[in-house]
Structures are given as structure tokens and as C-alpha cells.
Amino acid sequence: MKLRQKLAMVLAAAMVVTAVPVTTMAKSTNEMNKVVSIVEGTILDATKGVALDMQFDANQTTQDTTTTFFLKTEDFEFDKDAYTTANQTTGVYVDATTGLKVEILSKTEAKVTVPVKVAGNKVSIPVYGKVLKGNPAIVVDGEDSLATSGKYALTGSEVVTDKALVATAGSAKNISVDGEGQIADITVEEKTAGALKNGSVITVSLPNSSDLDFKLGSDIKVEGLRGLAGQDVKVKAQYRDNDKKVLELTVEGITSSASRGGIKIKGIEVQAENPRYEVKTGEVKVAVKADKMEDAKLVVANVADFGVKLNVEEEVEVVAGKDGKTVKVTLEENAIASLNKRQDVYFELEGANIVKDTLKVTEGAEGILTQETEKDEVTGLTLDTAKLSDTKANKVVFEFEVEGKASQTGDVVLVASSRNFEKDIELKVGTVKEAVKVEAEAMTVKVGLKGQKGGKVVITETEAEMLPRGKEIVVEVAKDKANGIHVVDAKVEAKDVQIKNVKVKDGKITFTIDRTSNEAGTITITDIKVDTDRTVPEGSFDLTIGGSAISKHADDVITAEDFLVVGTPNTEDNTSNGLKKGTGIFKVGERKYTVNGEVKEMDAAPYVAKSNRVMVPVKYVSDVFGVNGKDVLFSKENGGTITIFAGSRVLQVVNGSNIALVNGVKVPMDEKVTIIDGRTYVPVGEMARLLNVEVEWSNETKTATFTNR
The missing domain is CATH 2.60.40 (Immunoglobulin-like)
Incomplete structure (x- = not known):
């Protein structure tokens, strides 16, 4: 093995040994x-x-x-x-x-x-x-x-001073320009136990340049802290050498404690140096001194002109027609008595609604704020200023839930008003975001005409899943104006969202969201078929889009204004008598009749009276010429009175009478009116004469053919 390798192994072994922790026996x-x-x-x-x-x-x-x-x-x-x-x-x-x-x-x-x-x-x-x-x-x-x-x-922190006391101030109080008010609480804490003693003197001084003086006579309270908690500590207050800018507080009632303690001094009052002049606005500072106390210059108040501030903790965004969110609002006086205790403050919410029974006051007198309601909806809030404090700048914090109606969008603004305000205070507290956008193409219809087709409504989500699964959409003519207008059919198509159970019934187009969208979906309604009767006035009519998919509230809808435009009465197919052109064939004993070649069925049949007169049902003969059920009125007066609005004529016949009224003129008939099973009958010839149409009778086929040319 090479020398270099040996040395490397020795060094590695040494490192392993030194890395092992060594345990020694504690003595x-x-x-x-x-x-x-x-x-x-x-x-x-x-x-x-x-x-x-x-x-x-x-x-x-x-x-x-x-x-x-x-x-x-x-x-x-x-x-x-x-x-x-x-x-x-x-x-x-x-x-x-x-x-x-x-x-x-x-x-x-x-x-x-x-x-x-x-x-x-x-x-x-x-x-x-x-x-x-x-x-x-x-x-x-x-x-x-x-x-x-x-x-x-010996101690938990570094010893850096010989000062045994430290002074701090609580939240600065607001004082009006008249100078009357209290300064913040002043807390004096011991850094060593026993530093505060009976006879300790704490001096609180205003700058010589201040427009304020201290005010004696008020009840200055003292709260014991930590080691001095629960003790009956007091301070005796006096001016130093009659100088109203220097207050000497002599501590009394302390019992020795082995633990560090402190005192909180509350309720020191100030007043204007010269009551004839307003005090300058800005911070109020005091110097606090005592034996072995660190130098302390504290901000204890703010002098402000009269007025109020309205703030929101955080603006919210709510989706129209969906669940609401809670906003937290603060109303605060700039100075004492900024609000007049005889002039209440009223709040109204614009651009959204306050959810009933969600108002909660988190700071302020009990019952100081109440909700006003009308027809189960919150119309506003009232602040009872009589419950405000006279001795401090008031602060009222309250919260409530905000929700947007289906048709609302944009800023939500809380407006505060009072006779005490020069102008209303407006505060934006949030926004309402649309769940869907509705675009509509109007359709024009005529009075007294069936099967009129047109119009287009497009419902588009602003983002995916705005239309929840299993919820319904209902489209109809505005309820308060729907008389005489009937939606009878429509074509409904969906893209990027699935729907089911499409129905047109009782004048309403309804369908259910079967599956939510992955991307913003679109629902298009076209070929809207409408019937109108002769009672519909000329003008424009709104279409509403509602249902549980649009809003959590049943009566909350989006309105497509002036969707249906009703023009002049349908006169193109009418003759001079104001009735629709056409031919109707009625046969004795049969419930089927023919209108312009189309076979229809009625719940009554023509019959031959004892006088050998052929009697026909008024309702169905009138229907041939555009007089629908809404144009035929029945009352129980005189045993049964029937009024018919037939083109240019108003007809009236009475059960058991052979006298008819045509535009108020009496017209005798050769047979009395008869009501059988709720249907009114008159002779064939008299019916034609009353309507001012032609009639032909075929004795061979027992049929009556009515024609308006």
C-alpha cells in the first residue's frame, strides 16, 4: 500500500474516533x-x-x-x-x-x-x-x-442599567380641540421586586409649549400588576409648585412582595390651557420620571378636530345569488362628542343586501346598533347615539353578512348618514361578482295571435361550475305582467354544461343542470313560441331568469327588460268587424269541429232545441274567429251573464233571456240563451248575427258553417 493511502486511512480513522461523543459521569x-x-x-x-x-x-x-x-x-x-x-x-x-x-x-x-x-x-x-x-x-x-x-x-437577561423602574403608555386617547379628555393609561413596572414603595413619587409632565394642562378633581384609579396584583394601591395627585403642567403622583397602599410588580394608572385628565381657544391638533407627549426610573417620553393622546372615521377590516367578494360573506366595520370618533347623542346614525348598503339577523356588535354598548326590516328584508341599520359614552372618543365595531342578488354586480358600498354629518360617509366594503351573464334578443308579437315565434336568450357562466348540479333554471314572462301572454314552446341547447328535463308548461321554460361545467358553460334558448290574447295591452314586457341554479332565494331573478314587444293588434288577418278571418264547421251531436280545415275537439256539442232551433256553444264558435278564453267572461249575475269581446263588438247574453246586448244596444233573439253543464248556447243564426259573420246551414248533413271573409 502506498504511503499516501496509509496516511489517508489513518486520518479517516481519526476523524471517526473524534466524531464519537464521549460520555462522562456527572459528579x-x-x-x-x-x-x-x-x-x-x-x-x-x-x-x-x-x-x-x-x-x-x-x-x-x-x-x-x-x-x-x-x-x-x-x-x-x-x-x-x-x-x-x-x-x-x-x-x-x-x-x-x-x-x-x-x-x-x-x-x-x-x-x-x-x-x-x-x-x-x-x-x-x-x-x-x-x-x-x-x-x-x-x-x-x-x-x-x-x-x-x-x-x-443569576438572571435571565443581561444587566445593562441600574434603573429599577420602567414606564410605558397604553393606546393613545383621542381628545377634541376643546382640550377636554383623558390621556392613555400609564404603566410603571418594577425590574426588581420592591422598587416601588409607599411614598414613591411618579412625576408626569406636559411640555411647556403644550396648549394643555392637567386637571385635578377626577378619580384617578390604580391597578396592581404581577406581584402587586390584588393590592389596594392608590396614588395621591397634586400639582408641583402649582404648575398645572406637572403632576406629582405619590404611591400609597403597597404591601411588600417578593415578586416583581407594577401599577397601571388610569383616568388622568387634561383640559385646555386657555378655554377660549382651540388646542392645536397632533400628538400629546408626556415625560414620566421617578427615582431609579429609565427616562420615558410617552405619546398619551392625539388632539383631533371633531369628526368620525368609517373603516372596513377587509373587503369581501361575493357571488351574485350565492352564499354571503361577513364584513367587519369600525365607526370611530376622532374626538370626544364628535357624534351628537340626539342625532342617530343610519346605515344603508348599496349594491348588495344585509342578511337578516347576522348583525353582531363586537365592541360597543349593548343594543347600540339595530337592524331595520321591511317584508323580511334588512333595509338598514340604526346606531342609537344616546348609548355613546360622554367621557371618551367612542368606537363601535360591528359585523354583518353581505350577499348579492342574482342581478347585482359591482361595488358594495356602506353609506352612513346623520343630521350631524355635513355629508354622507361612503365606504366600499366589497364587490358582487356575476355568476352568469344574460344576453337577450327581443321579439315582437301581436295581440290575439297564437304560435308567434322568435327571440333569443343566452345564459353564460362567468366561470366554471357557477351553475350547480341538480338545480333548476326557470324562464318566464315577468309574473306581474304575464296575463294574456303565454310561452308555449322553445328550443334549449347547452354547451360545456349538461342539462336535462327541459319542459315548457304553464308559460314557463324549465330545465335542470345535470352536470357542472369544466369551462364556463353556455345555455341558449331560441325559437320561443308565444300565444297572446286580446286582453294584452300594447307595450314592452320583461322576461325573468330565475330558479335555484340562479339564486338561493326563490323570488330572486335576473330580468331581461323589454324582451317581448307587443305591437298594434293583429289586424292583418282581421276583417272590418275586427275578427280574424276563417271558417268553422259545427255538426249537431258531435264534439269535434273544424277550424280552417283543422279538426279540434270541444267539451260540448251542438244540439236541436224543442223549438227546433239548432243551438251552438258560444265559446267554440267565437274561438274560430280569434276570440279566446280570456276574451269570454262569465259572472253569476242574473243567473249567469256571459260577456264576449269579439273584435269591434262587446256582446253580452244572459241565461234564460232572449235579449242580447251588442255594444250596449239591446238586440232581441228568436230563442232564449241556455246554459248546459257550464256551457252557454245560442241559436246558430243568432250567433252569426251577434258576431257579424256569415253562416250556412245544411239540413242534409246537420252542419253549420260559419265564415268571416
């Missing part, structure tokens, strides 16, 4: 019995009770063993006098119970002797002395002894 277990709060100059004595505890390993000791080791210090000085025990030389401490002996050799070194009388003996070495700046610690030098060497810190 004693050492730890400080406590970690104390200290600053530079803190004296550790018997009252502090700090000690280094040492537990010796039972396997390392025998009945007669005595061991000696040394203690050294870092950033700490032993107090030789404190280690003096009765009948001992100065600087020598002996524990009669354990036989422990501590001899102070210098400010930074001590000799410790432990006679181990019992296997596993435990001793506590007291730590007396003065803390220096830095990282104070006790170092055990256990070489050639049964003690384990190590360094043990």
Missing part, C-alpha cells in the same frame, strides 16, 4: 434555586434567598468523604460580611446541618468544603453580594473534587 447536579429580577447595584442577601443547589451523586460518595472546590464570579461581587456566621471568622459561613463551609477569599472567589456524611448529600450555597453591569453568574471550579464544573446565571 454533582448543580442549579440556581431561582432566577431573580435584578439591575446594576442590586444587593442579593438572605431576604432574596438566592442559592446554588448541589446534589452529589450517591455513587461518587462514601461515608467519610470530604470534598473541596472553588466558586468564582462574573459581573458579581461577594459580600464578605454577609457570609460571617456566629463564632466564625469574618467571611466564613458554616451550615451546621450539612457541614457546608464557605470561605470568601476575595470579591470574586470563594472556597467551599463539603463533608459528605450521607450518600447523595444535597447542599445549598447562599449567594450574597452585589450585582454589576453585564451577565452576572457563579462559576463552579470542580477540578479534583466531587463537584461538577459549570457556570450558572
